[in-house]
Amino acid sequence: MGSSEDSTGTVRNILDQDTLKWVFVGGKGGVGKTTCSSILSVLLSQVRSSVLIISTDPAHNLSDAFQQRFTKAPTLVTGFNNLYAMEVDPTVEHEEGDMSDGFMSDLSNSIPGIDEAMSFAEMLKLVQTMDYSVIVFDTAPTGHTLRLLQFPTTLEKGLAKVMSLRSKFGGLFSQMTRLFGVGDDFGEDDLLGKLEGMKDVIEQVNKQFKDPDLTTFVCVCIPEFLSLYETERLVQELTKFEIDTHNIIINQVIFDEEAVESKLLRARMNMQQKYLDQFYVLYDDFNITKLPLLPQEVCGVEALQAFSHNFVTPYRASIVRGTLEELEQRISTLKEQLKVAEAEKDRVAKGKQKV
Ligand SMILES: Nc1ncnc2c1ncn2[C@@H]1O[C@H](COP(=O)(O)OP(=O)(O)OP(=O)(O)O)[C@@H](O)[C@H]1O
Numbered sequence: 001m002g003s004s005e006d007s008t009g010t011v012r013n014i015l016d017q018d019t020l021k022w023v024f025v026g027g028k029g030g031v032g033k034t035t036c037s038s039i040l041s042v043l044l045s046q047v048r049s050s051v052l053i054i055s056t057d058p059a060h061n062l063s064d065a066f067q068q069r070f071t072k073a074p075t076l077v078t079g080f081n082n083l084y085a086m087e088v089d090p091t092v093e094h095e096e097g098d099m100s101d102g103f104m105s106d107l108s109n110s111i112p113g114i115d116e117a118m119s120f121a122e123m124l125k126l127v128q129t130m131d132y133s134v135i136v137f138d139t140a141p142t143g144h145t146l147r148l149l150q151f152p153t154t155l156e157k158g159l160a161k162v163m164s165l166r167s168k169f170g171g172l173f174s175q176m177t178r179l180f181g182v183g184d185d186f187g188e189d190d191l192l193g194k195l196e197g198m199k200d201v202i203e204q205v206n207k208q209f210k211d212p213d214l215t216t217f218v219c220v221c222i223p224e225f226l227s228l229y230e231t232e233r234l235v236q237e238l239t240k241f242e243i244d245t246h247n248i249i250i251n252q253v254i255f256d257e258e259a260v261e262s263k264l265l266r267a268r269m270n271m272q273q274k275y276l277d278q279f280y281v282l283y284d285d286f287n288i289t290k291l292p293l294l295p296q297e298v299c300g301v302e303a304l305q306a307f308s309h310n311f312v313t314p315y316r317a318s319i320v321r322g323t324l325e326e327l328e329q330r331i332s333t334l335k336e337q338l339k340v341a342e343a344e345k346d347r348v349a350k351g352k353q354k355v
């Protein structure tokens, strides 16, 4: 990737930053997180040795985007030799009887989110051993994402609590073994070892998530009030958690040429312009990438590849309003519409005569 190329208005800065290990993609529901994270992973696979994309959204739409079934184990994406995908469920699957005893339910009640945090930590631990060059997260809508990023802290707190419970309840502690998936033949010391090991992973990951050389968060949004508002909230929370963010993707933008003849589209375009202006004012130190609203969904590898063009080259309307070319095109479209309307009028008039 030539550094001389202009990266303004594109996601090239992410492709160029070869130290990145974790790329989170998040935003409000339905704005295009799965589409954008999938395309980012495709683009990264062109410049990195190996890429893993993980969906942490229980609704799992990576399978829809790539038109391929994925599971909780990394699976090679068809047509690639270095791009893998997996879908994990952030809500922990309880083994039968796990929560039936009082101690366990007490524990998870007293530390909200501990079971989710545990499964997230297990997943990160697994992924870290796999040695991918970069890992892209397609996250669930905003609220959930932020909770996910707090998991390391939640878990650290949880572990401290577990330790104090252990000293209180002694023998009962061995019942914990099931939560961590170790067999009955494991003693308390093994369990403690496992917890300690987990703590190391958590601390390590916590540090990595806060290192802007290793981690960045890409905010996806659309040019509407609620999305602007939600993006601001997201950016503030990320700042609070010390997680780097300097890319915003504004999806579903209606460009001038599309709105030429439609009153509705023109009105929406003006509405969008108002929020686009605000995005540029609020985030002038961010890399902002605008993506056009397409007439169709982005489904399947081919569609993803085709749309990926707009991630690395700023979108330019092929026709500029007010030019001779544009006026000629508008006149010919209007003539075409006039013809259709006249034909329809004739048809209706004939129908009336018959009645
Ligand atoms: N620029 C676009 N033009 C047209 N369709 C788009 C565009 N971007 C995304 N889509 C389509 O919109 C739908 C929602 O996109 P996507 O699944 O990426 O959103 P999401 O933010 O992941 O949603 P969710 O919050 O439900 O996970 C999909 O069908 C996708 O193909």
Ligand SMILES: [Mg+2]
Pocket: 033, 034, 035, 057, 061, 138
């Ligand atoms: Mg999605």
